[in-house]
Amino acid sequence: MNEIRVRFAPSPTGFLHVGGARTAIFNWLYARNKNGKFLLRIEDTDPERSKSELSEQIIRSMNWLGMIADEPIVYQALNIERHKQVALMLLESGNAYRAFETAEELEEQRKIAQRNKVPFKYNRASLNLPEVTIKKYLAEGRPYAVRFRVPEGITEFDDIVHGKTSFKNSDIDDFVIMRSDGSPVYMIAVVVDDYDMKISHIIRGDDHLSNTPKQILMYRALGWNVPEFAHLPMILDEEKKKLSKRRNPVSTEEYKDKGYLPEALFNFLTLLGFAPENNAEVVSKEELIKLFTFERVNKKSAVFDMKKLNWINSEYIRNTDTNELIVIAKGSKYLAENGIDLSKFTDVYISSVIMLMKERLNTLNDLYDFGEYFFKDPENYDEKGIVKYWVAEIKPLFREFSKELENFKHWSLLELEEKLRIFAENRQIKAAQLIHLLRLSVTGKTVSPGIFEVIEIMGKDSTNRRIYNFLQKN
RNA sequence: GGCGCGUUGGUGUAAUUGGUUAACACGCCGCCCUCUCAAGGCGGAGAGUACGGGUUCGAUCCCCGUACGCGCUACCA
Numbered sequence: 001m002n003e004i005r006v007r008f009a010p011s012p013t014g015f016l017h018v019g020g021a022r023t024a025i026f027n028w029l030y031a032r033n034k035n036g037k038f039l040l041r042i043e044d045t046d047p048e049r050s051k052s053e054l055s056e057q058i059i060r061s062m063n064w065l066g067m068i069a070d071e072p073i074v075y076q077a078l079n080i081e082r083h084k085q086v087a088l089m090l091l092e093s094g095n096a097y098r099a100f101e102t103a104e105e106l107e108e109q110r111k112i113a114q115r116n117k118v119p120f121k122y123n124r125a126s127l128n129l130p131e132v133t134i135k136k137y138l139a140e141g142r143p144y145a146v147r148f149r150v151p152e153g154i155t156e157f158d159d160i161v162h163g164k165t166s167f168k169n170s171d172i173d174d175f176v177i178m179r180s181d182g183s184p185v186y187m188i189a190v191v192v193d194d195y196d197m198k199i200s201h202i203i204r205g206d207d208h209l210s211n212t213p214k215q216i217l218m219y220r221a222l223g224w225n226v227p228e229f230a231h232l233p234m235i236l237d238e239e240k241k242k243l244s245k246r247r248n249p250v251s252t253e254e255y256k257d258k259g260y261l262p263e264a265l266f267n268f269l270t271l272l273g274f275a276p277e278n279n280a281e282v283v284s285k286e287e288l289i290k291l292f293t294f295e296r297v298n299k300k301s302a303v304f305d306m307k308k309l310n311w312i313n314s315e316y317i318r319n320t321d322t323n324e325l326i327v328i329a330k331g332s333k334y335l336a337e338n339g340i341d342l343s344k345f346t347d348v349y350i351s352s353v354i355m356l357m358k359e360r361l362n363t364l365n366d367l368y369d370f371g372e373y374f375f376k377d378p379e380n381y382d383e384k385g386i387v388k389y390w391v392a393e394i395k396p397l398f399r400e401f402s403k404e405l406e407n408f409k410h411w412s413l414l415e416l417e418e419k420l421r422i423f424a425e426n427r428q429i430k431a432a433q434l435i436h437l438l439r440l441s442v443t444g445k446t447v448s449p450g451i452f453e454v455i456e457i458m459g460k461d462s463t464n465r466r467i468y469n470f471l472q473k474n
Numbered sequence: 475g476g477c478g479c480g481u482u483g484g485u486g487u488a489a490u491u492g493g494u495u496a497a498c499a500c501g502c503c504g505c506c507c508u509c510u511c512a513a514g515g516c517g518g519a520g521a522g523u524a525c526g527g528g529u530u531c532g533a534u535c536c537c538c539g540u541a542c543g544c545g546c547u548a549c550c551a
Contacts, residue, residue: 009551010551011550011551013551043551045550045551046550046551099549101549102549103548103549106548106549107548110548113475114475116475117475117476118475118476119475119476119477119547120475120476120547121476121547145549146549147549162479162480165478165479166478167477167478168477171476171477171478171547172477172547173547175548175549176548176549177549178549179549180549181549183549185548185549185550185551186550186551187551189551190551205545206479206480206544206545207544207545207546208545208546208551209478209479209545209546210477210478210479210545210546210547211546213478231479233479233480234544234545236543236544238484238485240543240544241543241544242544242545268486271486271487271499272486273486273487274487275486275487275488278488278498279486279487279488279497279498279499280498280499281486281487281498281499281500282499296487298486298487299479299480299481300480300481300482301479301480301481301543301544301545302485302486302487303484303485303486304485304486305484305485305486305500305501307485307500307501308485308486308499308500308501309500310500311499311500311501312500314512314513318513357512358512359512359513360511360512360513361512370511370512385510417509420509430509431509432508432509432510433509434509435509435510436509436510438509439509439510445510445511446510446511447510447511447512448510448511449510449511449512450508450509450510450511451509451510452509
């Protein structure tokens with residue numbers, strides 16, 4: 001068998017959509033699994049929607065996820081001449097013909113058909129034009145589009161995930177392959193580029209399933225080998241609609257900014273429409289490469305479940321080396337936006353904080369959301385906490401305890417805890433009553449990791465300063 | 475409207491060639507641990523496999539129909 005060559009072919013309309021990322025991942029996994037080539041082609045033929053900066057962003061997101069193309073990136077717009085040339089070949093061989101109708105005329109016909117609820121199909125008027133008329137039109141310089149002449153019959157193919165799929169050619173319109181301004185259309189561009197790139201397997205979204213027979217017909221008309229097709233299920237949102245910006249972030253970049261690890265997103269996306277043997281869930285890229293097979297790819301569209309992503313991400317955070325997390329945290333947009341400058345802290349400090357927080361984080365951004373207090377003194381205190389814990393009987397005792405802390409020499413987890421517990425026991429109160437106040441005064445919150453761990457990391461000065469401020473304000 | 479694809483708990487997925495109390499994970503609820511979280515441990519609720527017909531001794535699995543969802547139906551990609 002020939003070399004396996006697959007490609008991911010996004011159109012640069014803004015960013016790498018997570019649905020696209022999933023398609024890219026399946027292509028990539030398949031290529032790696034088969035020792036083949038993974039290629040990237042930017043489909044930038046629509047000048048209205050394509051901008052070069054946007055393709056840069058797609059490439060960046062792909063790299064972030066750990067995927068790079070094995071050959072130079074192909075920009076479809078650069079191949080326009082070739083697409084035209086092939087369209088002309090089709091015209092010359094009689095597999096395509098000139099259509100002189102204007103877009104407006106067709107639109108009108110379409111409307112009428114719609115009104116009468118009958119399926120609209122191009123009536124092939126131009127195909128049946130007498131030779132002389134065509135010559136006359138051409139002499140007049142009348143503009144024309146080139147339409148592919150769909151032959152009679154049935155087009156069948158064996159989709160790798162869907163199995164045997166067939167379409168009646170009579171249901172397929174003679175589609176346009178070249179516009180009247182001479183520009184080629186997507187439908188022919190993909191076929192030509194995939195052929196030129198020697199793509200062996202076209203792995204793409206389900207939404208292209210209905211386009212497949214058209215493309216196969218073109219391959220055949222050109223006498224080209226038809227590649228294999230694998231159509232992946234779509235990804236839907238919780239409302240079972242196409243992933244929409246309203247409910248979920250749809251761009252890969254957004255997930256990065258929200259503190260998701262690339263490996264986690266990659267793993268999660270993989271699980272949408274695919275399950276490795278044993279139904280394993282947290283699976284490394286290396287394992288995934290080994291385990292990937294289309295036999296276990298689903299036909300059914302999948303719903304993007306944020307909660308599961310969060311869980312997977314938290315698993316990855318827990319299992320990622322702290323030093324790596326430090327690097328990521330330092331580059332975090334979110335922390336910066338919230339005024340946290342990690343370069344002001346020592347790596348030892350950041351490292352202790354992350355080690356303590358690691359198993360509590362869903363995303364790296366939670367480092368701020370849950371642990372802001374590690375990086376700045378609290379400015380206000382949880383109101384419910386105040387009501388519940390800052391009660392008259394305890395106030396004097398907490399003040400007294402804070403004095404003792406100021407002079408406490410043995411600033412370590414165990415000794416701090418022992419000290420507090422003994423203090424509480426002597427005053428006949430529950431240690432928890434002081435602990436809650438300690439937490440509230442130091443963090444401003446009622447929730448944190450074990451408070452002795454927290455103040456051990458924070459250090460004596462910072463802790464005492466915070467308690468002092470708390471007592472001043474309350 | 476036409477054509478195509480799909481349909482297993484709330485979600486993602488399992489279930490050797492038709493024979494299981496329909497499994498696992500996320501989520502949810504409760505308990506334990508405990509200074510609050512998180513993690514962990516233990517337990518629980520939640521689907522009879524969209525619906526209706528077949529075929530079969532027996533269908534999640536095979537066939538047909540219906541419903542619903544999605545996609546295509548552009549001189550968009």
